[in-house]
Structure formats: structure tokens, C-alpha cells
Amino acid sequence: EDKVVQSPLSLVVHEGDTVTLNCSYEVTNFRSLLWYKQEKKAPTFLFMLTSSGIEKKSGRLSSILDKKELFSILNITATQTGDSAVYLCAVEDVRTYKYIFGTGTRLKVLA
């Protein structure tokens, strides 16, 4: 059965810290891995990764995919209180177009 596992489940840091969120997957028909940020509403898109080893970057956020070891990480540097959210990882099944979501990592950044 396809699954996506995120760790840690929750994390509390102070402003300015750097955090690394993990996402591992077992999905037979992998097409892409996506990261989302969710506050008190629907998730907002951060990154889509399809190729191994190519880092995607947006401001203080970056992400990379390892298709051999079947995982991805999301890094957030110089965290701010506005980064507090649930970060969701999803893997897309190339046959069905479905997204399989992980459990999410709940990040809280303290001032």
C-alpha cells in the first residue's frame, strides 16, 4: 500500500532557528513530490519536485528530493513566527493523478 510518512510530527523552535522537515514515501507509481503549507485554511503550494538532487528554493525555504532513498526534506532558515503552520508532503501517483498526503509536521515558531 502506498504511503507517505512525515517527521517529526511536531516541532517547536525559536525565531531565527533553522528547521528541517522530513518526508519519506513508498509509492509505486511516483511522479512528483509536493510540499504545502497549511494554516487555518486549505493548503498553499510551496514546491513540486520531480528530479533527484535538484534543490528548489524560495526565499528562506528550500527543498530537495532523493528518489533513490525515497525521501525529501524541506528546510526553513531564519524561521519567523509567520512560518508557524502545518507542513504537508504529498506524492503524486502518475497513473491516477492522485495525491497521497503525509500526516503533516506541525511547526510552531516562538518569538
Add this chain to the structure above:
Amino acid sequence: GAVVSQHPSWVICKSGTSVKIECRSLDFQATTMFWYRQFPKQSLMLMATSNEGSKATYEQGVEKDKFLINHASLTLSTLTVTSAHPEDSSFYICSGAQGYEQYFGPGTRLTVT
């Protein structure tokens, strides 16, 4: 571009009544739309895949007679929660697919009293 809307954004209904949630793709045609449910502090769970002009495909464990999905046009899919019960209270999110990418609606919070 690629904006998806949902209506209503929140709804409170009494147990036993039915509630309809609309999902619209505003600036693109979505031949496929997905419906998710999210319980508090949990991840998104796919309920069903809705294809325009055909019957929806439901995930295992999702009651098709309870969660009626209609995808009547390329820009509109509806989810009707029939005979709602308090355990149906949840956050319902739809997404419209354009190619391989999904664009999420803002979600509908349903509370059944």
C-alpha cells in the same frame, strides 16, 4: 491563474439534513476534481475522484450513497453530504486538476449539530 473556489466556506446544519458544497474552477477547465476531508489535526484524506460527465470514483471506506458527487460541467463539481450526522463534521476541500497539478479550493467547514 488556476483558482478554485468553494461555497459555502462554512455551514452549520442539523443532524439528518443534507448539505451541498460547490467547487468551481474559476479560470480553467477541470476535467478531474478531487474531494478531500480533513479532521482536526489530521492530514487530508482523499474521498473521491470526480470526472466530468461520469460517475465519481470513491476511495475505500467512503460511502458513495452518503457523499454524493456530481461533476456536471468542466468548472463545477458538487459534494452533497446526505443525512448528515455529527461525525460528518469536518473540513472538506476540493481541488481541480489541470494536467498533473492540483489547485486547491479554500475549503468548507461543516458542523453538524
